[in-house]
Amino acid sequence: MVAEDQALMSARKNLFSKALSVPGRLHMAAHSHHLWPDATLAGQVEAWEDAVVLADHKWDKALGQVYPAAQGLVARELNLPSPESVVFAPNTHALLAVLMSAIERPSANQPIRVLSTDGEFHSFRRQAQRWAEAGQIELTLVETDRPDFVERFLSAARTGTYDLIFVSHVFFKTGFVFDRVWELAELARPEGPWIVVDGYHGFRAVPADLSAVADRIFYVAGGYKYAMAGEGAAFLHAPEGYGPRPVLTGWYAEFGDLEGPPGGVGYVRDAGRFMGATFDPSGLYRFVAAGRMLEAEGLSTAVVVAHVGRLQRLLLDQIADGQAGPLKDAVVLNPPGEGPQARFLALRHEKASAWKQALAEKGVVTDVRDDVLRVGLSIYHDEADVAAFCGVCRGLT
Template identity: 80%
Template sequence: MVTENQAVSLARKDLFSRALSVPDRLHMAAHSHHLWPDVTLAAQVEAWEDAAILADHKWDKALGQVYPAAQGLVARELSLPSPDSVVFAPNTHTLLAVLVSAVGRRPVRVLSTDGEFHSFRRQAQRWVEAGEIALTLVESDGPDFAERFLATAREGQFDLIFVSHVFFKSGLVFDRVWELADLARPEGPWVVVDGYHGFRAVPTDLSTVADRIFYLAGGYKYAMAGEGAAFLHAPPGFGPRPALTGWYAEFGDLEGPPGGVGYGRDAGRFLGATFDPSGLYRFVGAGRMLEAEGLTTTVVAEHVAGLRRSLLARIAAGAAGPLKDAVVLNPPGDGPQARFLALRHPSAQAWKLALAAQGVVVDVRDDVLRVGLSIYHDEADLAAFCAACGTLV
């Protein structure tokens, strides 16, 4: 087992031997598609074997063992009072649609920002066109963002407040987001925190706000599990009867009007219908590996923080060529940090393509180059990355 101090200087490449064995590739995009650890192959095979051997009875295991194990991992990671407040779905878009369907008025008055991920941005724009929501956006750039957003939330009349904990493009950490819990009420507003770039990236304790805040995230990024394992933490009493509902929401202890449609009392009220459970198998496999190896979010974040400081020093010294001319949107500070560097420059798109031609994987959002680091990176990776960047123009 790796101790917290050891992990700061030790990359665990051994846990990712298959993904790292791909020749001529330097993966520097752990924030985008995190490499899968070796244990997820065994988890994927287990899902297949259960389907082949158990056939129809695979659901007894998938829903009776794997699903509760996944709920437990989330509850422990976020310090939730109960795993029953966690519901899984194939993706966050599905959960968002079900959640909004539970709001009892139209148009839904929504407060958000101009920096949300596309799964919300695109759907919100279409809902506006259809008259389903009335949308107020707060600009997410600027050092006074937190004050501006909180002030708008406190002064406005909203049914739903949707905002990121860590912004996907800039890496800004909205560390005051939990103050929104003071506004949340079952009758509205509901506060939904997009935690996709925070879950297993930034240590997050929801114990004091879990009774008032929705939290949306998944396994694709820092949970290292890939697609098919998105989840929602739903506070009790908020959104008891989603209009968009599947037959899985009929399971468990139901409540509802006599002769009407019943819903589970726990987060199962947001369930849909039949899904591919293999993502949950991988989610549990990766989560159990992290726990067994002592790779807490704090441990991995400290490892990444050391690499981030080293990489920024290399860039500033000119070791990464023209990257020294980029603006660092999320420089190191005193608070929690995103698990990627966001570098703004007019040539970001061209740099991404040129690096890809050398087998270096990064990603770009508009004019922002993003470099994501994880527990499988070390100083040698930084040196190789900077050498590749030195060839850029």
Template identity: 80%
Template sequence: MSTARKDLFSRTLGVPGRLHMAAHSHHLWPDCTLDAQVDAWRDAAVLADHKWDKALGEVYPAAQGLVARELGLPSPDTVVFAPNTHTLLATLLSAVGKRPVRVLSTDGEFHSFRRQAQRWVEAGEIELTLVETDRPDFDERFLGAARTGTYDLIFVSHVFFKSGYVFDRVWALAELARPEGPWVAVDGYHGFRAVPTDLSAVADRVFYLAGGYKYAMAGEGAAFLHAPPGFGPRPVLTGWYAEFGDLEGPPGGVGYTVDAGRFLGATFDPSGLYRFVAAGRMLEAEGLSTPSVARHVARLRSVLLARIALGEAGPLKDAVVVNPPGRGPSARFLALRHPAAQAWKTALAERGVVVDVRDDVLRVGLSIYHDEADIVAFCAACAGLV
């Protein structure tokens, strides 16, 4: 793509007095998702009890297919959806057949894992080892720790939410994964539809979690897990939807479907899946592939960095760029570390500019609805910061 596609976001970009520069956090919804939301309501009203025939028989498989095509999965049947990744994470851990579960992770994981892992430690559910992300040679240190063979579950991000660091060697962990353990689970929320990701070579060994809230442009309610066949056949945390399909299990016991549906919960709001499908089909129909969007964002990021360096964004020139462009894949946001990051975020909000901050890191997220004029406007708003 060579130009911004503001036309696809006329409703959300039409909010007066707002410059949205946080596509990495809460991505603006494209116009097609409003139609999808209305469709979900209309189906509930018209079909009533039979709305599930469409939701589970048409919308759900379409959402699975979108994920499978984006990630190069051999089958859409390895994809299961849930309202959020926390639910999927808890279900995944429940499938590990021992306690305490020996877990290897990092100090840079998102709060859905960080908080729950800390509580699991308190409860004696897991033993947790964390690898520091801010020290040099993270890749080698993490891979080295994983290769010690002392863990049951290895959980790590593909793209770290705070720094934007892309752990592109994460797929090397697949060589360690076994159905009997260890399991490898990759948090792909900041990578899905942001960084081109092909799981075809590792899909039989690696779990992958992501969802619709960020770069999939669909909002909440459409998180998903890719579950490799044979890994975790009987989660302890289970809902009655996991009984749909061909079941396996002990005679007279609790049966589970053999595909990713074994990780299903129970009744959910399907409107998130309607939006997920609508946004995904829009991207495919418009030729907005992840590589093409990433190139558009990379060009704008270069423009923004150049203007910051020239002092056009005021004090942002004094910030440390945590994730400068390199030779490999880049996150879809710019991370700027400075002691005044919190104050900058607040001051920009008063000017109608939406960014976000994590501790002392200001994050600026770009997408297909941004162009160079937005970069100029953003820098002008930053020029008055102190």
């Protein structure tokens, strides 16, 4: 515990010297676009230099070294049995499209029956709505704002009437942590239903051990937020035997030992069956650079969560004391409790959008979702940042 205690004593601003050197900016949106650590610059430069020096052979390194290293980082973070169950893509939308194409319908005219919620992120929300309009899926949504959401969702999932169940581990708007989501694994079957957990606000934000359910659930997330690597490094954990032959397929999915019908399109057995085609590998270089930095510095998810949790409680205390001006009138949708806590605070108020704009004019970066102001903290924040934030908020109306 000594190393963890030391890590909690102060922010690690030294790891973000370039991002924090931007004048006049107080970045309080680590949950939205996490500041890039200095290590990612080295990763970006390495990607460029490999392209220049290795030219056509850059893919030998990108796919032979960088890609497996990124898979290993995900597997260690989630305690997966094998890194080969992880596939990367430029964004989660691409992964969802390929995944959906792998579901076999009983007939071409029968829509895929999907259970989800009204609180999913736009990459799924918009596409699901369009699929429903086109008659390709039959979409059932469970409301998230009701206090009995967990039981209602689990009850609906257990009816056995769905082909796909898609739900967030941590909800992007409210910060609610669905800590019983792993119970859905008991329902999963290769023939359906498939369970897909959106882990974008959970990966490296809430400690997660998938070892007991990795053989039955899909898990999708990426490097843009708490993995600190930016765009271009979304990933999917895919259990073996689920969706062996996606209809939407790129030529990278035929790299390796192929299986398939004689004379037909072959696929590898591991998660590579969900791969697309040529992509920009620089996001993976940054993902590996950031992940290795976190491991080398002893900044496990548990350590970062403890540091952020302490600052969240401090901020909420100061808000309650009136030190952040009108923020004391907001409803805290996800106050710290006994269970896992999101890496951002969700403050509901009718003036949330106006507050966000006013803060931006003062150089303070937050974000808003409808009437919810979100404030995200990370390892580059300390008590002085909380005080500075509250000081600016006192000028809000």
